[in-house]
Ligand SMILES: *[C@@H]1O[C@H](CO)[C@@H](O)[C@H](O)[C@H]1NC(C)=O
Ligand SMILES: *[C@@H]1O[C@H](CO)[C@@H](O)[C@H](O)[C@H]1NC(C)=O
Ligand SMILES: *[C@@H]1O[C@H](CO)[C@@H](O)[C@H](O)[C@H]1NC(C)=O
């Protein structure tokens with residue numbers, strides 16, 4: 001009797017010590033019970049799950065690879081943790097460092113939930129990670145100076161509460177296509193290294209809504225695939241470096257709400273590449289027009305006269321619409337009809353140069369010259385306005 005009892009105990013102990021006990025996935029190899037435990041610890045740190053998104057994550061359910069939001073690779077290791085949210089169905093609570101035990105993770109995507117507290121530093125040690133999207137949570141902490149996740153293609157931590165600085169090491173991630181750290185509390189300068197050898201894949205860079213100081217690095221002119229450079233609402237000063245004009249694929253440039261000075265560069269985005277500008281937010285601008293391309297210099301300290309708009313007409317063609325926003329600067333002089341000479345080359349044309357030091361009124365011809373003019377913002381003109389047929393706003 002006693003022997004049988006001890007044998008049973010030993011068998012139980014062995015079972016408990018065997019990796020993968022209780023996990024069907026473990027039979028296929030991979031992380032097995034360690035990964036299952038890590039997922040359950042992730043769930044345990046979630047304080048609130050009103051949509052029942054993790055309801056299926058039950059210790060009673062034998063295969064964690066079928067849990068909603070979990071994907072496993074061929075050898076049974078968890079490769080993606082991707083839990084979508086929707087209004088009223090957001091996870092809240094802490095983000096458990098246990099996710100870093102999922103060593104095979106390629107995708108960690110938990111956008112627009114309500115995770116709060118520290119962004120676990122251990123996440124940066126996930127070497128296989130390709131997509132890290134924790135945007136729209138309430139995470140705090142800093143992005144460390146050294147990153148092991150060298151293969152990252154998408155890093156989106158926008159709309160959180162991160163502080164510290166933008167680490168230079170991000171410039172070494174040579175596969176990075178999309179980097180968004182918008183709307184955090186990041187300070188310091190934009191590191192020159194961001195435009196280093198690593199930026200050759202970079203298509204989308206959004207650092208708007210932070211506390212960044214200093215100039216726009218000239219080196220960003222090296223990022224030849226860049227389509228969107230969004231730096232609005234920071235504390236940037238100095239001029240716009242001419243190297244930005246080398247970015248032939250740039251379709252969206254937003255440097256509004258900074259303290260930039262000098263004159264608005266005459267030719268930016270030497271070529272305006274065209275295709276749908278899906279997903280690009282157009283700063284504070286909401287119009288019935290889909291913008292194909294826009295340049296926003298609003299609310300800075302730009303000076304000088306406006307002689308032409310930084311638009312490459314040949315590429316814009318009739319397919320697209322274009323917005324040039326430069327309201328709230330110190331741009332002076334008179335408006336020349338030439339300024340609008342390119343306006344027929346787009347489907348919709350938005351120009352906002354209100355609240356500057358422009359004198360002399362609006363050339364009467366504009367209304368007839370410019371069939372595509374959708375909006376012309378000219379509030380705050382110094383001096384008298386000539387009678388026009390343009391549609392003003394603001
Ligand atoms: C995450 O899942 C959603 C919905 O299933 C999908 O649309 C999205 O592409 C996935 N994200 C990643 C990075 O795989
Ligand atoms: C970041 O915020 C934390 C508090 O959340 C603070 O302790 C830390 O000093 C801040 N770091 C920087 C660089 O401001
Ligand atoms: C990037 O641009 C800067 C300044 O424009 C230049 O000095 C540097 O050599 C370039 N770096 C690479 C890796 O091309």
Ligand SMILES: *[C@@H]1O[C@H](CO)[C@@H](O)[C@H](O)[C@H]1NC(C)=O
Nearest residue numbers: 237258259260261300301330
């Ligand atoms: C704008 O430029 C003027 C003249 O150079 C300077 O006195 C002023 O402080 C600047 N303002 C900002 C907000 O940078």
Ligand SMILES: *[C@@H]1O[C@H](CO)[C@@H](O)[C@H](O)[C@H]1NC(C)=O
Nearest residue numbers: 340341342344368369370371
């Ligand atoms: C734009 O088109 C209108 C009507 O089609 C024409 O009258 C006007 O001269 C054109 N403007 C320019 C600048 O070519």
